[in-house]
Amino acid sequence: MAEPQKNAENGIHIRNLYKIFGHGAAGYVDMVKKGMTKAELNEKHGHVLGLKDINIDMPGGDIFVIMGLSGSGKSTLIRHINRLIDPTAGEVLVGDADVVKMNPRELRDFRRHKTAMVFQKFALLPHRNVLENTVYGLEVQGVPRARQVESAMRWIERVGLKGFEQKYPNQLSGGMQQRVGLARALTNDAPILLMDEAFSALDPLIRMDMQSVLLDLQKEIKKTIVFITHDLDEALRLGDRVAILRDGEVIQQGTAQDIVLNPADGYIANFVKEVNRGRVIRLDAVMAPINAGAQPASVRAHADTTLDEAATMLTKAGQTELSVVNGNGEQIGRLDLQRIISAMVTPAAGN
Template identity: 50%
Template sequence: MKTTSPNVKISIRKLFKVFGEDPVNILPLLYDGIDKAELQKSSGHVLALNNINIDIFDGLITVIMGLSGSGKSTLVRHMNRLIEPTSGKILMDGNDIMDYGDYELRQLRQNRMSMVFQKFALMPHQTVLENTLMAPIVRGENLEKATENGLRWLKRVDLEGSEQAYPHQLSGGMQQRVGLARALTSNAEIMLMDEAFSALDPLIRTSMQDLLLQLQQDLHKTIIHITHDLDEALKLADHLVILKDGFVVQQGEPQHILLKPSDPYIEEFVSDINRARVLKIRSVMEEGSRRKVSHGSINANISLETLIAIAEGDTSRSYEVEDGGNTIGTISMQEVFQALVRYDIQHK
C-alpha cells in the first residue's frame, strides 16, 4: 500500500484529442470550453479527450476507469503514442515524449513500455514461447538468455508445458496469461493494460486480478490499467482516475473517491458497490485519536466486512487500529456501520 508520496513517472498535461477532418483548427473552441455534443453538432468533430491532466506514480497501479466511449482506451494509447494527441504534453521522467523522433519512440516502446491488450493480440502463427519472446526478438537480444527469461515468466503465470502450443489451442484466460508473460518478458518498467481482463469470464477475471496483484508485490512496476468495471478498479487501484466523455471527473485514492464522491455521476457509479468489502479500516477510523477502546487492536488494512466478522456484529465494540506495529487511531463499530451507508443517502 501507499507509504511515502511516490515519484511521478508519467504526467500528462493539457492533453486534447479530437477526431475529425481538421482537428487543429478546432482547438481554440476547446480552450473556450465547448462541450462534446455541441462540438459534434457544429463541426462534426468528435472530442475524445478533453483537457486531461493526470499523474501516473512510479511503482503503483493506476487504474483509469470509465464507461465505453469515455476515452479511456484512447488515453492509454497516447502514453506510447499509438495515437497522436491533437495537443498537449506527455512527460515521462520529465521528458516530453511528443518531442521524440521515430527512433527514440521505438526505443521507448521496445525498452521501457509493454502492453497487454483486451483481445490478447497474440500472433496466431507463432507458438506461445515465440509470442512471449516478442520484445527480446524485436530488440535483437541473445535468444538463449531471452528464452530462459521467457520460460521463467511462463512458469510464473502457470503456463508451464504449453510453450510449444499455438494460441488458438488455449482458452481465453490462458491466452491472456500469455499476453501477460509477453509483457513481463519485455522487462519494461511501465506496463499498459488496455481492458486486459474485460474479455474474460468472471471467475477467470478474479484469478487474473489476484495474479496481477501477486506479481506487483514483487515487481513494483508502473502499471496503467484500463477498465470499465468499478469492482476491478477498486480492487487493483492505488490511484484511480475516473473518465467521463473524455474528461477526468475525479482522481485520487479509491477509498477517498468512494467516501467522498465529487460529482453525482460518481455517486451513481459507486452506489452499487459492496462498501463493506472495499472500504478499509484505515479510511474510516478516527485518525490519531486516543479514545478508550473496549477491545484489542486490529490491522488498518483489513476491510470493514472482516472487522464486522471479528466483532461478531456487536455494534457496541470499539478497537485500536495499528499499522506496522504503531497505533494510528481508533475505530468504533458505530462508525463502521455508518460508513456502509451510501453517500447519497448519508447526505440527503
C-alpha cells in the same frame, strides 16, 4: 528477479492534453477551451472531441486505472502514452522526457524498452506456441536465444502456465491466453505496462483470478501499470489511484476510497451505489476516537485494513470490538462490529 522499478523516472505526467479528431483539429482547441462541448463541436463542425484538458499524474510503480463508459476516451488516452496517437495539444511526460517531442528513433526505443502492452483480444500469434509467443518481444530486439528462453520461462511459470510451454493459443482457454499475453509483456522487462481492457473479454470468475494474479505480481515487479476498464469494481480493486472519464474529460481522480466516500457528482455517486464498500473503505475513514481510560481491545488491526478484512478478523476471534493501530502499533482509534457493518451498507459521510 527484476529490480523493483518504483521511481520517478517511470512516472507518467499528462499535462493539458487535448485530442480532437478531424481535419485542421488544432484550430478548434481554443473553442473547446472557451467551453464548446463535445456535442456542439460535433454538430457545428463535424469534429470529435476525444480528450479535453487532461491532467493526470501517475506515480512510478503504481497501478493507475482509467475508468469510463464506452466512448469516454479511455483508449484514446492510453494510446497517447506511447504515442500511437498524437495529441492536438499538450504534453505527455514519462520521467523528464516528453513523448510528444521524441524523434522517430527515440520513439522506437521508448516503445521497445520502456513500454509493453497487454491487449483485450490477447493478440497472440496463432502459429506460435506459448514459449514462442512469450519470447517474441525479445526475439525482435535481437536478444540471444538462451536469454530469451530463460526470461520467458520465468514469467510463464510466474503467471501459472508451467507445463503449457508447447501448447498453441487455440488449445488454451481465454484466461490462459491472457496469462500468455501477460507473460509476454513481462518478458519484455519494460517498466511501464499498458493494459487496455485486458481482462474485459474474460468470464467474471476468471477475470477475478487475473486481477489477483496481477496484484500479486505487482508486489514484486512494481511497474507503472496503466489499466483501463469500464468496470468500477475492477477499477477500485486494482487501482492505487483511479481517474474517471466522461465525454473525454476527467471528472474525478483519487484513491478508490476517495471516490466511494466523496463522489464528485451525481454521475459518479450513481456508479458507486452498487460498489462493495467493505472491500474499498479502510478503518481510518470510519473509526471512532479512543475512549479515555478504556482498555484497548484484544483484536488489533492496522488503519489500512478494509472493513471486510476487519469483520473477518473479529468474527474469527469471536470479538465485537477492535483497536485501530498505526504503523508503530499505537492505538489511534476503535471500531465495533456494528459500526463496521453500518459503514459497509450506508454512506459514511455524516456519520
